[in-house]
Amino acid sequence: MDIKELDREYIADTYSRADVLFVEGKGSYLYDEQGREYIDLGSGIAVNIFGAADDVWVNAVTRQLSKLQHASNLYYTEPQALLAKELCERTGMKKVFFGNSGAEANEAAIKAARKYSTDRHNGETGHNTIITLKNSFHGRTVTTLSATGQDVFHKDFTPFTGGFVYAGPNDTESVKKLIDENDCCAVMMELVQGEGGVVALDRQFVMDVAALCEDNGLLLIIDEVQTGNGRTGELYCYMNYGITPDIVTTAKGFGGGLPVGCVMLGEKVKSTFTKSSHGSTFGGNPVCAAGALSVIKRIDDELLRGVRKRSEYIINTLSGAKGVVSVSGLGLMLGIEPERPAKEVAEECIKRGVVCLTAKNKVRLLPALNVPFDALEKAVGILSEVLAG
Ligand SMILES: Cc1ncc(COP(=O)(O)O)c(C=O)c1O
Secondary structure, eight states: OHHHHHHHSSSSSSOOSOOOOOOEBBBBBEETTOOOEESSSHHHTTTTTOBBOOOOOHHHHHHHHOOOOOOOTSOOOHHHHHHHHHHHHHOOOOOEESSSHHHHHHHHHHHHHHHHHHTTTTTOOOOOOOEETTTTTOOHHHHHHHHSBOOGGSSSSOOOOOOOOOOTTTOOHHHHHHHHSOOEEEEEEEEEEETTEEOOOOOEEEEHHHHHHHHHHOOOEEOOOOTTTTSSSSSGGGGGTOOOOOOEEEEEGGBBOOOEEEEOGGGTTTTTTTTTSSSOOSOOHHHHHHHHHHHHHOOHHHHHHHHHHHHHHHHHHHHHHHEEEEEEEEEEEEEEESSHHHEEEEEEEETTEEEEEEHHHHHHHHOOTTOOOOOOOOHHHHHHHHHOO
């Protein structure tokens, strides 16, 4: 049976798949059906935070799987409560709502911001515009596509959810202007625009936006779906910027490989969601929550130091290297702008046994946070050769 043929025949044609069939993995190594080895610098797009089939994570998940796989949110379950406690204690946020993906986490954040605004205005609706940034990416549901500040996503599926306006990244004046011109309730942004080309926002801009939110009674929502969970060298990326968001969303690496996301609610919005105002069948499922709890517990100072060390190594090796225009990003969320087309570089790398991703005109690196140094050196060596052409 030719699996690639079956896939092409029976699966909706939404993905441009690389010509590789992965069958297993261990840590930062993946293997295809012929047993060929690859060094993974993509982690399934920032998901396999400790690599493939990590023993600690597998144990946490399988222990829970063999006890109780699901109960529904009509009942209490231990992993969900322990995970929420861990998140709140580590971030200072006050309450958590669990969903299944990044887009759902952002949907929940948008709902929370709009309900908070309606509650504040004694039930009067209309004060609900959310400012997001151009070049952002917030998901693929109809509402999170609306939130995404890229025209290319705003076609084919009309009508989109209204109430989003788009400011320029690092353009404080455009944020001010939108606040003046609209009846806003929140600003929502990624601190490193991942799908938009791995571009970190300027610290001053982020601090200015936080101050504008405070002065104008707007909520600050930070989308940490990709940047979160140790990826940028802090537990959450906002911790690099010296700000305190009102709402933080995350997913991807949070579950270590299982579908779970969450929205964390700060002091102002901790009581916004009331009974039946939001819900999810699978959200915070015990197996996913047990996996996420084991992930979050392992993101300690030592691991984060290791993330920063690996990041420095990649930046120092590739900055100014032959065929490299620039290196951007934070921690282990890095974008390499090659002289050659990024797609060509990624394709050649995979032929040479190195998995990397692309984002816009960049080669995007999102390795496991504990990628072994010898594997990293070997993969970056191959990538350098491919970049040099
Ligand atoms: C910043 C950001 N937000 C939201 C999403 C959507 O996440 P999901 O695909 O889990 O719905 C992504 C996915 O790439 C993302 O990078």
